[in-house]
Amino acid sequence: MSDNIIKVTVTDREGKDHELDAPTDMGMNMMELCKAAELPVEGTCGGMAMCASCHMYIQSDHTLNDLSDDEEDMLDQAFFVEENSRLGCQIHLSHEIDGLKVRLAPINND
Ligand code: FES
Numbered sequence: 001m002s003d004n005i006i007k008v009t010v011t012d013r014e015g016k017d018h019e020l021d022a023p024t025d026m027g028m029n030m031m032e033l034c035k036a037a038e039l040p041v042e043g044t045c046g047g048m049a050m051c052a053s054c055h056m057y058i059q060s061d062h063t064l065n066d067l068s069d070d071e072e073d074m075l076d077q078a079f080f081v082e083e084n085s086r087l088g089c090q091i092h093l094s095h096e097i098d099g100l101k102v103r104l105a106p107i108n109n110d
Contacts, residue, residue, distance in 0.1 A: 008097065010103075034054070054087050054088035055088070058102055062097050071090045085105065
């Protein structure tokens, strides 16, 4: 069973690290994992790459799946975008990202 669990670390907006056990066999993504851990990630669009509420920065040097056109378009419109910005809902939990470190992007309060 533990073969299907990876560890990821999420830094919240207060700078606190949360080490999470992430299942790789449930078809989940980083947005859903953060929500399940009650971290402040809204996931407003339900993971369709249409809201950017799951915007996060990749802090470790993992190679992730490429950005889809939808994700790229959404990040074009998002605030506080950096080189290492990704949408959490587009990062699928898999063994390739074991040890991943991410930081939640700030919320735009306009
Ligand atoms: S949940 Fe909306 S873009 Fe990721």
